[in-house]
Amino acid sequence: MSRPMTETSITASELRDEPFEPEVVSSDVVYKGWVWDVRSDHVAYGDGEIIREYVDHTGAVAVLALDDDGRVLLIQQYRHPIRHRDWELPAGLLDVEGEDPLAAAQRELAEEADLTARDWQLLVSTWTTPGGNSELIRIYLATGIEEASSAYAREDEEADIRVEWIPLSDAVDAVLEGRLHNGILSLGVLAAERRLRD
Template sequence: MTDRSRSLTEPVEVQELRDEPFEPEVVSSDVVYKGWVWDVRSDRVAYGDGEIIREYVDHTGAVAVLALDDDGRVLLIQQYRHPIRHRDWELPAGLLDIEGEDPMVAAQRELAEEADLVARDWQLLVSTWTTPGGNSELIRIYLATGIEAAPAAYAREDEEADIRVEWVPLSDAVDAVLEGRLRNGILSLGLLAAERRLRD
């Protein structure tokens, strides 16, 4: 048996399973497209015995909010997303586009702006790189409880102007994900993480 075949068939004991930082030398880095919201960057990277070129969306990062009420219902919002030509169900979310802003403060701001709500209790639920092969976005999803109406309604525009807001039992929303009826990745991760958190 070769070393390679053994590594594919035998279990490997890992003390703590986690992603590992790795930073090869970036020989050059250029903005090849300057966007309205984010840029596309092309990096030439020293890798192994040669070099590779990788182009990706240089993302600011983002936050999302899984708001859960006292009846075990989760807040879902629906809005138009042009790249997929769908009005998909999502969690309230937004970019980290204010320099130096604490991510939890950004999450609180997004809940107020997109759903006219505030929450008493906040905790980090889970974080994820959304598409590590194509962009640098890291999104943090916060669990918000103790939900109340915000002091004032927020004036929304563009795609946010006709946001639809619904409170859905958490178990129903998880079922919709697992049955393929809801396909937003951030929503899916947040729902599954919340269900596990509450079950434990």
């Protein structure tokens, strides 16, 4: 028998995620990966104990680069788990020890698109799959776009990245019509459209 949902009344300003840290009785790396690990935690929860396995993620950043004509930079690259070349925002892992997330975003824009930006601001952040991994990704809005002084040497899936500048409204339409499925891209373009409208 399921428990009834508790109804509460909160104001719009009170609507936020809440930190909650039950005791982790034990935590073990059950798979040591090339990029990230899988961890198994035994957690004291309620009157018992639960076991949760998840990808222990470094975190990541993404860049919504917007040019002076209102176009957003999209990149397309092969993603093996989904067997697709999906459209994305330039993005990457926080895998450099101690690197500031903004510096990482600036690095990724240069590495994946050979671009720099004059102005940067945090657009939005999200946990990508909180039931299965610990990844927090910060999406930055970059404007004042310029060509980088040198091109970056790309390898593997990044070697054949396709780069396109798309009107922001067209990218929003493609998300809402189900033609683009990347969650970070979807959140980024929707947040950017809202930011620019306000």
